[in-house]
Amino acid sequence: MPAPLSPIDKAKYVAARRASEFVESGMKIGLGTGSTAAWLVRCLGERVAGGLRIRAVPTSSRTASLAREVGIEVISLDEAKWLDLTIDGADEVDGNLNLIKGGGGAHLQEKIVATASDRMVVIADAGKQVETLGAFPLPIEVVPFGWQTTQLLVEEALIGLDVLGRTTALRMSGDAPFVTDEGNHILDLQLGRIGNARQLSLVLNQIPGVVENGLFIDICDALVVGHGDGRVLVRDLAEGGVSETRYALEGEDNIFTEIAE
Numbered sequence: 001m002p003a004p005l006s007p008i009d010k011a012k013y014v015a016a017r018r019a020s021e022f023v024e025s026g027m028k029i030g031l032g033t034g035s036t037a038a039w040l041v042r043c044l045g046e047r048v049a050g051g052l053r054i055r056a057v058p059t060s061s062r063t064a065s066l067a068r069e070v071g072i073e074v075i076s077l078d079e080a081k082w083l084d085l086t087i088d089g090a091d092e093v094d095g096n097l098n099l100i101k102g103g104g105g106a107h108l109q110e111k112i113v114a115t116a117s118d119r120m121v122v123i124a125d126a127g128k129q130v131e132t133l134g135a136f137p138l139p140i141e142v143v144p145f146g147w148q149t150t151q152l153l154v155e156e157a158l159i160g161l162d163v164l165g166r167t168t169a170l171r172m173s174g175d176a177p178f179v180t181d182e183g184n185h186i187l188d189l190q191l192g193r194i195g196n197a198r199q200l201s202l203v204l205n206q207i208p209g210v211v212e213n214g215l216f217i218d219i220c221d222a223l224v225v226g227h228g229d230g231r232v233l234v235r236d237l238a239e240g241g242v243s244e245t246r247y248a249l250e251g252e253d254n255i256f257t258e259i260a261e
């Protein structure tokens with residue numbers, strides 16, 4: 001029998017399960033990276049086994065492996081060119097559906113894939129919702145060549161901007177610098193609070209050596225928030241309003257079934 005899911009995993013699972021219902025046969029979709037996105041990939045794998053026909057562009061090597069494992073056809077973005085829908089997790093999401101992403105180090109591919117989609121849907125547990133972005137350290141992907149100079153340039157560029165802090169740390173994986181799928185490093189920027197996310201994103205991306213930052217401004221179209229009790233709230237910017245779905249735990253095996261909409 002599988003181990004019981006923690007409340008946070010239940011929240012991630014139900015958000016992913018609800019968002020998987022947006023996927024229709026014939027679609028080309030983008031698959032995000034992270035633990036919430038992994039639930040989505042598993043949910044879609046179940047639907048593929050039941051006959052759903054989709055082609056998917058993963059946003060990381062991790063997601064690509066999982067997608068293949070569960071039977072989803074994987075294609076490159078160059079092959080797909082444009083996608084119907086991308087579903088991905090987030091580290092923070094504010095009231096305008098602007099995001100901080102990159103906790104998993106995949107925000108470069110995630111941003112390219114989300115931007116090449118008709119719609120981006122974010123799936124998250126309720127703890128990811130914030131009033132103002134910035135408590136989560138902002139990931140900045142930088143090329144390895146001269147990364148310490150890039151780090152100084154980043155810290156200098158923040159002087160005068162509406163942020164609380166400006167210290168950066170090189171992300172590590174054990175004793176070595178973390179390396180992204182594109183062969184780059186990540187600087188995690190401790191800001192505390194971001195006053196003007198659009199301005200900050202533009203400033204950061206102009207610095208030589210910076211490849212991409214984890215701010216997603218005006219990219220997300222809808223937010224699916226899961227709760228540990230099985231409730232899921234969907235907020236769609238195009239439709240306006242919030243709709244609620246509830247999933248109930250069935251028996252001891254932690255399989256959720258939908259009970260109300």
Ligand SMILES: O=C(CO)[C@H](O)[C@H](O)COP(=O)(O)O
Nearest residue numbers: 034035036089102103104106
């Ligand atoms: O941006 C990401 C990876 O680069 C993830 O979507 C983000 O870190 C959320 O991860 P999780 O679903 O595990 O909480």
